[in-house]
Amino acid sequence: MSEDAELTPPTAPSIRPADRPERRGRGTLDTLNRPLRDLRISVTDRCNFRCTYCMPKEVFGRDFQFLARTEILTFEELTRLARIFVAHGVGKIRITGGEPLLRHDLEKLIAMLAGIDGLKDLTLTTNGSLLKSKARALKRAGLQRVTVSLDSLDDDVFRAMNDVDFPVGRVLEGIEAAAEAGLGPVKVNMVVKKGVNDQSVLDMARYFREGGQTVRFIEYMDVGSSNGWRLDDVVPAAAIVRMINAEMPLEPVDPDYRGEVANRYRYVDGSGEIGVIASVTQPFCGDCTRARLSADGKLFTCLFATRGHDFRAPLRAGKTDEEIAELLRSIWGAREDRYSELRSAATTDLPKVEMSYIGG
Ligand code: SAM
Ligand code: SF4
Ligand code: SF4
Numbered sequence: 373m374s375e376d377a378e379l380t381p382p383t384a385p386s387i388r389p390a391d392r393p394e395r396r397g398r399g400t401l402d403t404l405n406r407p408l409r410d411l412r413i414s415v416t417d418r419c420n421f422r423c424t425y426c427m428p429k430e431v432f433g434r435d436f437q438f439l440a441r442t443e444i445l446t447f448e449e450l451t452r453l454a455r456i457f458v459a460h461g462v463g464k465i466r467i468t469g470g471e472p473l474l475r476h477d478l479e480k481l482i483a484m485l486a487g488i489d490g491l492k493d494l495t496l497t498t499n500g501s502l503l504k505s506k507a508r509a510l511k512r513a514g515l516q517r518v519t520v521s522l523d524s525l526d527d528d529v530f531r532a533m534n535d536v537d538f539p540v541g542r543v544l545e546g547i548e549a550a551a552e553a554g555l556g557p558v559k560v561n562m563v564v565k566k567g568v569n570d571q572s573v574l575d576m577a578r579y580f581r582e583g584g585q586t587v588r589f590i591e592y593m594d595v596g597s598s599n600g601w602r603l604d605d606v607v608p609a610a611a612i613v614r615m616i617n618a619e620m621p622l623e624p625v626d627p628d629y630r631g632e633v634a635n636r637y638r639y640v641d642g643s644g645e646i647g648v649i650a651s652v653t654q655p656f657c658g659d660c661t662r663a664r665l666s667a668d669g670k671l672f673t674c675l676f677a678t679r680g681h682d683f684r685a686p687l688r689a690g691k692t693d694e695e696i697a698e699l700l701r702s703i704w705g706a707r708e709d710r711y712s713e714l715r716s717a718a719t720t721d722l723p724k725v726e727m728s729y730i731g732g
Contacts, residue, residue: 399461402707409661486514503546609650655712674709
């Protein structure tokens, strides 16, 4: 396939309140008729990397005040909240951070979450640095799959991007260990930044196609206020697809489910697939069914939200499950976020929350 038009993925139309029937089934709908389906839980705001696009050293240096231990939700608090969310329609939970594997005994939390009735999918996103030693315990605890972030196979480029001189080889060992432990198929996330690692796109596609993993190429986003984002730094997903298609022909794949974040393509020769996450150039707010819980118990109904809704105080004040559920219903019912769709219309920058705080 060579025509650009044919490479356009099947996209779902944007939802307006009036043009879609009420959905049936469990759960509250927001003001744009979107149900709550996915929850991303950040278990720590700390990280052992300083990726320049996420936690630049100049901001997250020695003096940076991370959350204190007592501010972070305990495993019991997280599990109680997760159970309430699942009862309100959440079927998928992704554990993230900061770097989630820095949280001590994370496998205990995984086991607690895996025991929640009605939860269908339990996954984790990690930078892979500690995966080799943790993969088996995570699998035993009930984790289903992992996504590993890796921005280049070129050691110099990768070490510069994680900014702590961490070598590619150890992340690759982590990916291998995860696959061996049964945490596959492993997905690999690559944030593409123009002039920094875009020359690694083809290498990544070739390497992981051989290994049978799916790479998801992510447009560099303007999350937080510390990464100095400029539109010029974004490599549009369409350009990434064109680049790969020129060497390894691709065809679009229908989404697995409504609200799937990545646009998927498969290699025409049947050797696997890739995904692109085009949150800047092709916003997908109309189908956004995700909420994010920060490590200190604030609920964010959008990755670009300016403020979160505190669940820790009610949890620690002894509120009942029903009272907490009511809080969740009122927050989700009032949700009207669609930041990415509005981004192009905005004239000024709004303060936003950091990705390492609420998780990607
Ligand atoms: N530390 C873990 C990791 O890196 O996989 C989990 C947390 S990290 C915030 C989750 C995902 O967000 C990673 O795949 C990361 O590459 C992505 N991410 C962080 N900052 C981003 C940005 N400015 N634009 C696009 N993706 C970003
Ligand atoms: Fe850490 Fe992940 Fe952010 Fe990189 S992207 S600094 S690994 S939280
Ligand atoms: Fe969802 Fe907000 Fe991203 Fe839109 S900008 S897709 S509402 S998280």
